[in-house]
Amino acid sequence: MRAPLVAAVDVGGTRVKAALVDPAGREVVSLTDPTPAGLGAPGALVGVVVAAVEALRSRATDGGEPVEVSACGVVVPGIVDDAAGVARWSANLGWRDLPVVEPLASALGVPVALGHDVRAGLVAEARFGAAQGFSNVLFMPIGTGIAxxxxxxxxxxxxxxxxxxLGHVxxxxxxxxxGCGASGCLEAVASAAAIERAYAAASGQRRAGEAIAALVAEGDEVASRVWATAVDALARAVVLTTTLTGVSRVLVGGGLAHAGDVLLGPLRDAVAASLTFQRxxxxxxxALGDRAGCLGAACLAFDLA
Amino acid sequence: MRAPLVAAVDVGGTRVKAALVDPAGREVVSLTDPTPAGLGAPGALVGVVVAAVEALRSRATDGGEPVEVSACGVVVPGIVDDAAGVARWSANLGWRDLPVVEPLASALGVPVALGHDVRAGLVAEARFGAAQGFSNVLFMPIGTGIAxxxxxxxxxxxxxxxxxxLGHVxxxxxxxxxGCGASGCLEAVASAAAIERAYAAASGQRRAGEAIAALVAEGDEVASRVWATAVDALARAVVLTTTLTGVSRVLVGGGLAHAGDVLLGPLRDAVAASLTFQRxxxxxxxALGDRAGCLGAACLAFDLA
Structure with a gap:
């Protein structure tokens, strides 16, 4: 007899990640597929989630029978109305006011929760990851954009x-x-994409964010200058968030977090140098990397029970 | 027979405001006294609050007897640990880690709640004032400082x-x-004190904030230039708070709010011009002016019941 499992599905702009998850946050089985086009069409998102859940259930058999799940959590990007169970808007995925919870609960026959990928990722970090024990946290994934x-x-x-x-502060x-129409947004200065653009402009060479981080670690002058501009912008964002909200923990996620102390070291220094009386x-x-959204979806599903 | 009353006391840097308040937020009796010096000394704050409550009770007699109060709420500025009932720190009032709830409850013989003056003021605005019906609100009192x-x-x-x-973003x-040690804080650019300093520097004449607002309304050029700088800074603060937190209501309070549409008109325009995709x-x-803190203290007291 297994512990009760939930189905968790993270529908992102490029990939769908799904898993059956146990109460300790372990993914019993998981899958990653490319996100199909046309998810804004009626029924399309529900079809993708149902197919993912069925595929997982049939792989995690329990005495020859597909395993039961007690609930399903789905997370998506964009503007999400968790309470109404409606995905309000996503530029990448092309939907507007898409009902999710009701049709999906009918199709799966279990309770369904809808959430936002980054907010749910923070729930997962608080329960299983690097925000455990903290009550006031900023979670800041840095990739193509900054959330x-x-x-x-x-x-x-x-x-x-x-x-x-936060990316548009x-x-x-x-x-x-x-891209939002404003100037000087954090995302336009310090996202991986912005760093890559700035490095290309300064050096004439195209490098991925991780390669630029490696150059910084080696002391490359151009890369270090580009990096320092981004770190300064990130520090301003952390400082203003801390001042306004009183967070005592900041978690850096997303692809750029793989730079580790090349990023976190100077970021910590710049934040410490800017704060005065604040905590x-x-x-x-x-801690959870690109599984945070999926584990967050599992948390939402467990919270339904 | 009266409705149950609570005692509410707002201990500010210059004045103590106190009232007996009914559940509809009406001040049945009230008083305002100058704040005495030496409130950081053991027992001093408790003494001031007890004296205020006794003075109010004896004025609001019920058939010749001092009226009963069911609870007492106290609000103070600075860093306040509501849950522990301890006033952690106030630069103006000179205390550090001052226990309030426990000694005051012993002295008064009723349950006591401690809160922060501005946070409690927002609670009062949400219950009785201009934040009614809103769930996501920024309350921004602008006076000598900006909270x-x-x-x-x-x-x-x-x-x-x-x-x-917010004043130190x-x-x-x-x-x-x-004054906090940083540069370019909102409070250093857009508080009433900052506007007065900037006007004095630009015109060579000292004017109070309200007089400067009146000059702006008359089209005075120097005053208008100083005012525009402050409005621009306030708009930046509103925009970043909206972007980061998703507030849908902003309440301007404090002395500078008396400028009314001379302040709010250009502030609304500047905020609207800066937002892109945000709500x-x-x-x-x-709505509650300088009674917000006292009414907020009453809300905390009612919430104890």
Whole structure:
């Protein structure tokens, strides 16, 4: 007899990650597939989630029978109304006001929770990862863009789906243009994509973020200058978030977090140099990597029970 | 027979405001006294609160007898640990780790709640004032300094007493020095005191904030230039708070809010011009004026029951 399992599905812009998860946060079986096109069409997202859950159930047989799951959690990017169970808007995935919870619960025959990928990732970090024991946390995944999620007084802030747009906080007035239409947004200065653009402009060579981090570690001058600009912007964002909200823990996630202390070392120094009377947050790498969203979906599913 | 009353006391840097308050938020009797010196000494704060409550009770007699109160709420500035009932630190009032709830409950013989003046003011605005019906609110009192309090998902954020230091968010990198040791803090650019300093520097004449607002309304050029700088800084703070937290309501309080649309008109325009995809908050004057803290203390007291 297994512990009760839940199904967890993280539908991202490029990949669908799914798993059956036990109460300790272990993925009993998991899969990763490319995200199909056309998910904004009626029924398409539900079809993808149901297929993923059925594939997982048939692999995790229990005495020859597909294993039972007690609930299903789904997380998606964009503006998500967790309470209404509706995916309000996603630029990448092309939907608007897409009902998820009701049709999916009908199709699967189990209770379904819908959440936001980054907010749910923070729930998972708090339960199983690097935010354990903290009640006031900023989770900041840095990749092509920069996202944010806030846990304050032990509660992950939703604000009708509008909280956490840290990537679009202006940190360099009159800075480089951002895709959102503003200038000097954190994402336009310090995302992996922004760092790659800045390095290409300064050196004439295209390098991926991780390669640039390696150059910084070797002391390369151009890479170090580009990196310092990004770190300074990230530090401003951490400092203003700390000042405004009182977080005591900052978790850096996403692809750029793989740079480890090449990123976290100077970021910690810059934050410490800017804070005056405020509480000083500890800054650490997120623990769950690219499984945070899927494990977060599992947390939402367990919380239904 | 009266409705049950609570005692509410707001101990500020210059004045003590106290009232007996009914469940509808009406002050049945109230008083305002100058704040005595030496409140950091053991027993001093408790003595001041007890004296205020006794004075109020004897004025609000019920058939010749001093009226009963069911609970007492006290709010103070600085870093406040609501849960522990301890006033952690106040620069103005000179205390550090001052126990309040326990000695005061012993002295008064009723349950006591301790809170932070601005956070409690937001609770009062949400219950009786201009934040009614909103779940995600920034309350921004602008006076000698600039404070902030956040309600997110219906909950006023505490973060162990560290949340809401909006006045020390840097809005002008390398801007004017702030008392906290940093440069370009919102408070150093847009508080009433900062506006008065900037006007004096630009015109050679000392004017109070309200007089400067009146000059702006008349179209005075120097005053308008000083005012625009402050409004721009306030707009940046509102925009970054909206982006990060998802608030849909911004309440401007404090002395500068008396400028009304001279302040709120251009602030609304500047915020609307800076937001791109974000939810647009409505911006309004706080409703409770300088009674917000005292009414907030009453809310804390009612919540004990």
């Amino acid at each position: 944010g999620a806030l846990m304050l007084d032990g509660h992950v802030v939703v604000a009708d789906g509008w909280s956490g747009e 202006v940190v360099v007035p009159d800075g480089p243009p951002c 000083r947050p500890t800054i650490a790498e997120a | 902030g309090a956040l309600m997110l998902d219906g909950h006023v954020v505490v973060a162990d007493g560290w949340s809401g230091e 840097v809005v002008v990198p390398d801007g004017p020095p702030c 647009r908050p409505t911006i309004a004057e706080a």
